[in-house]
Amino acid sequence: MKAAYFVKPGKMEVREFESPTIEKTTDAIIRIVRACVCGSDLWWYRGISARPSGVVGHEAIGVIEEVGAEVKNFKTGDFVIVPFTHGCGTCKVCLAGFEANCPNATEGVNGGYQGEIYRAINADGALVKIPGQPSDYTDEQLDSLTTLADVMPTGYHAAFSANVKEGDIVVVFGDGAVGLCAIIAAKLRGASQIIAMSRHEKNATLAREFGATAVLAERGKEAIEKLLELTGGVGVDVALECVGTKESIESAFQVVRAGGHIGRVGVPHDVVYNEWIDSLFWKNITLGGGVASVTTHDKALLLDKVLDGSINPGKVFTAEFSLDEIQAAYEAMDKRTAIKSLLKIGG
Amino acid sequence: MKAAYFVKPGKMEVREFESPTIEKTTDAIIRIVRACVCGSDLWWYRGISARPSGVVGHEAIGVIEEVGAEVKNFKTGDFVIVPFTHGCGTCKVCLAGFEANCPNATEGVNGGYQGEIYRAINADGALVKIPGQPSDYTDEQLDSLTTLADVMPTGYHAAFSANVKEGDIVVVFGDGAVGLCAIIAAKLRGASQIIAMSRHEKNATLAREFGATAVLAERGKEAIEKLLELTGGVGVDVALECVGTKESIESAFQVVRAGGHIGRVGVPHDVVYNEWIDSLFWKNITLGGGVASVTTHDKALLLDKVLDGSINPGKVFTAEFSLDEIQAAYEAMDKRTAIKSLLKIGG
Numbered sequence: 001m002k003a004a005y006f007v008k009p010g011k012m013e014v015r016e017f018e019s020p021t022i023e024k025t026t027d028a029i030i031r032i033v034r035a036c037v038c039g040s041d042l043w044w045y046r047g048i049s050a051r052p053s054g055v056v057g058h059e060a061i062g063v064i065e066e067v068g069a070e071v072k073n074f075k076t077g078d079f080v081i082v083p084f085t086h087g088c089g090t091c092k093v094c095l096a097g098f099e100a101n102c103p104n105a106t107e108g109v110n111g112g113y114q115g116e117i118y119r120a121i122n123a124d125g126a127l128v129k130i131p132g133q134p135s136d137y138t139d140e141q142l143d144s145l146t147t148l149a150d151v152m153p154t155g156y157h158a159a160f161s162a163n164v165k166e167g168d169i170v171v172v173f174g175d176g177a178v179g180l181c182a183i184i185a186a187k188l189r190g191a192s193q194i195i196a197m198s199r200h201e202k203n204a205t206l207a208r209e210f211g212a213t214a215v216l217a218e219r220g221k222e223a224i225e226k227l228l229e230l231t232g233g234v235g236v237d238v239a240l241e242c243v244g245t246k247e248s249i250e251s252a253f254q255v256v257r258a259g260g261h262i263g264r265v266g267v268p269h270d271v272v273y274n275e276w277i278d279s280l281f282w283k284n285i286t287l288g289g290g291v292a293s294v295t296t297h298d299k300a301l302l303l304d305k306v307l308d309g310s311i312n313p314g315k316v317f318t319a320e321f322s323l324d325e326i327q328a329a330y331e332a333m334d335k336r337t338a339i340k341s342l343l344k345i346g347g
Numbered sequence: 348m349k350a351a352y353f354v355k356p357g358k359m360e361v362r363e364f365e366s367p368t369i370e371k372t373t374d375a376i377i378r379i380v381r382a383c384v385c386g387s388d389l390w391w392y393r394g395i396s397a398r399p400s401g402v403v404g405h406e407a408i409g410v411i412e413e414v415g416a417e418v419k420n421f422k423t424g425d426f427v428i429v430p431f432t433h434g435c436g437t438c439k440v441c442l443a444g445f446e447a448n449c450p451n452a453t454e455g456v457n458g459g460y461q462g463e464i465y466r467a468i469n470a471d472g473a474l475v476k477i478p479g480q481p482s483d484y485t486d487e488q489l490d491s492l493t494t495l496a497d498v499m500p501t502g503y504h505a506a507f508s509a510n511v512k513e514g515d516i517v518v519v520f521g522d523g524a525v526g527l528c529a530i531i532a533a534k535l536r537g538a539s540q541i542i543a544m545s546r547h548e549k550n551a552t553l554a555r556e557f558g559a560t561a562v563l564a565e566r567g568k569e570a571i572e573k574l575l576e577l578t579g580g581v582g583v584d585v586a587l588e589c590v591g592t593k594e595s596i597e598s599a600f601q602v603v604r605a606g607g608h609i610g611r612v613g614v615p616h617d618v619v620y621n622e623w624i625d626s627l628f629w630k631n632i633t634l635g636g637g638v639a640s641v642t643t644h645d646k647a648l649l650l651d652k653v654l655d656g657s658i659n660p661g662k663v664f665t666a667e668f669s670l671d672e673i674q675a676a677y678e679a680m681d682k683r684t685a686i687k688s689l690l691k692i693g694g
Contacts, residue, residue, distance in 0.1 A: 092581050093605045098631050101605030103581075161633065234439050234450075258440045258448030268625050277624060278615050281637045284445050286508065290631030 003115025009047030020119035025070035028123035030062040057114030058084035059149035083294035089125020100291035143314025155181025161288035162263025166190035174242030175203040187211030264289035317342035350462025356394030367466035372417035375470035404461030405431035406496035430641035436472020447638035490661025502528025508635035509610025513537035521589030522550040534558030611636035664689035
C-alpha cells in the first residue's frame with residue numbers, strides 16, 4: 001500500500017509499505033477514503049518542531065476492512081470517522097468526555113492516516129460510525145465528514161471549553177480551518193455576535209459564510225482597542241483562541257470582560273503567562289481548553305449536524321489532491337494558497 | 348461613633364469618629380450589628396502587605412438608619428447583609444453576576460465595617476435584605492448571617508467557578524474560614540466525596556461537620572501522592588484553592604484529573620505559573636475563580652439556606668469580641684487560637 005512519508009522539513013514523498021494488520025484484539029484495519037493536511041502538520045513540515053522521518057497524518061474517514069476479536073461496535077464494511085484521538089471509551093477520563101487524555105491510548109498514535117490503509121487502536125472507543133457507505137454521499141458531504149476527524153470538533157472544543165451560550169458576544173482568534181470551525185461552533189451554541197479576526201480575504205469570506213457578524217483585520221494592540229470599542233469598553237463575553245502564539249493568547253486575555261471565558265485550542269508556543277494569569281483572577285475570567293474531545297463531540301452533536309446539512313465545515317477544503325500529489329498538498333497550505341488541503345485517496 | 352483603627356502592623360485601636368452621613372443619593376447609612384475579622388486582614392496586620400493607617404473591615408450585617416434619595420430597594424429600619432462587594436447591580440458586569448468587578452464601584456470600598464456606623468455605596472445593587480429584625484434571630488443565626496458578607500459566598504464562589512456538580516470528587520486546599528465554607532458549598536452542589544486538607548484539629552473537626560468525607564494532613568509532594576492514590580491514580584474532579592500560596596496553587600494544578608476544574612479564591616501571592624499553565628492545556632483542565640460574587644450568591648441561594656437552617660457557616664466563629672476588644676480579636680486569628688473572630692457591635 002502507498003502512504004505519505006515525511007522525508008525532512010519541506011519534503012514529502014509517497015512510498016510503498018506493507019499493509020498494516022491487526023496487532024491487538026481491539027484494533028481495526030481501515031481503508032482510507034479521504035484524509036487531509038492539518039495546520040499543526042506545518043510545525044514539523046516547516047522545521048519549527050522536530051519530528052523523525054516517517055508516516056504522518058491524523059485525520060481521515062474510511063471503511064473498515066477487518067476488526068480485532070474484541071471489537072464489538074464495528075464490523076467489516078462499516079464507514080467511519082477516524083479521529084486523531086484514540087480514547088478507550090471506558091476509563092474515567094473517557095467517560096468524562098476527554099478521550100484526548102485517555103491513559104489507555106499510549107501507542108500507535110503517531111499518524112499514518114495519509115495513506116491507503118491504517119491500523120486504528122481502541123476501535124470501539126475511538127471510531128465514529130457514519131450511516132451507509134461513501135458512495136451514498138456527495139463530494140461536499142464527504143468533505144464535511146472528513147473535518148469531523150479533527151478541525152470541526154477542535155473548533156467546537158474551543159466553544160465548549162469556554163461554555164459559549166445563547167446571546168454571547170464571541171471573538172475568534174485564528175482564521176485557519178480550526179478558527180473557521182470555531183465560528184460554526186459559536187453559532188451552533190447560540191452566540192449573538194461573532195467577531196472573526198482575519199486579514200486574508202478568502203478566509204474572511206468563509207468566516208462570514210460560517211456565521212461571523214464582523215471581521216476585523218487589526219492585530220495586537222489595535223485589535224484589543226477595536227474589540228473594547230465594539231463592546232462599549234466592557235469586553236467580549238468569550239474569546240476562542242485558535243492560534244497558540246504569544247500575541248494571540250495575550251490578546252485573548254485582554255479583551256474578555258470580567259466574568260467571561262477563554263477557550264483555547266491553539267497549541268501554546270513560547271507564551272509567558274505570569275503577568276496574565278493573576279489578571280484572570282482579578283477579572284474572574286475562566287480559562288479552559290486543550291486537545292479536543294473528537295469522538296465525544298462528533299457523537300453528541302456534530303455528526304448529526306453534518307448529516308442534516310445544517311453545518312458545512314467541509315468548505316474549509318479549498319484545494320484537493322491525490323495521494324501522489326502529497327508534496328503539492330503540503331505546499332498549498334505552507335504558502336497559504338489553500339486554507340486546508342484535502343486528500344482524495346480511496347473510493 | 349467608635350470604629351476599629353489600624354495603627355501599624357500588629358496594633359489595632361478603637362477610636363472615636365464623626366458618624367458618616369449620606370454623600371451620594373445612592374448611599375445608605377448602616378448601624379452595624381455584627382462584623383468580623385477576615386483572614387485577608389492578616390496580610391496587612393502582619394505587615395506582609397502594605398496598608399495605610401485607617402478604618403478597616405469589610406464584612407458586616409446591620410440595620411439601615413438612612414437612605415439616599417435614589418435608593419428604591421431599601422428603607423430605614425431594614426435589616427441587611429453588607430457585602431464586601433459594592434456592585435451597582437445594573438451594568439453588564441453586575442447583570443452577568445460578577446459584582447466584585449463592577450466598574451461603578453470605585454470609591455468608598457476601603458473598609459470601615461468594623462465600627463458602629465458605616466456608609467454603604469450602591470445600596471440598591473449591593474445590599475441584601477434579611478427578613479425581620481436582628482432580635483428575631485438567635486445568636487447562632489446572626490453568626491451565620493454575618494458570614495454571608497464574605498466568607499460563605501467566597502467559599503461558594505470557588506465551587507461555583509469550578510462548576511462543582513452532583514457526584515464530583517472535590518479536594519479543598521485551605522482549612523481557614525473560606526476553605527471550610529467551600530466544603531459547605533461543595534456539599535450543597537452535590538459533591539460525593541470532599542477531601543479537606545487540614546493539619547489543625549479544630550479546623551479538621553469543623554471540616555468533617557461541614558461535609559468533608561476525608562481529612563488529609565499531608566502537604567506538598569506527599570499531599571499530591573496521597574490524593575492520586577485515593578483516586579486510583581486518576582486525580583480529583585475538582586480542586587478548590589482557598590489559600591493563594593505557591594505551594595497550594597501548584598498542588599491544585601497537579602491533583603486534578605484530565606478534563607477537571609480548579610476554582611480559586613485564595614488571592615495569589617508569588618506564584619510562578621509558566622510551568623503549570625501549559626500543563627493545564629495538555630490536561631484539558633479549566634481554571635476559574637476570582638473575587639466572589641457576594642450579592643449574587645446570597646440572593647440566588649445562600650441566604651435561603653441559612654434561613655432554613657440547612658447550612659450553619661457561622662460555626663467558623665470560634666471566638667467573639669466586643670468592638671473595644673479589637674486588638675484581641677486580631678490576635679486570636681493571628682495566633683490561630685480562633686478560626687475566625689466575631690465582633691458583636693450593635694443590638
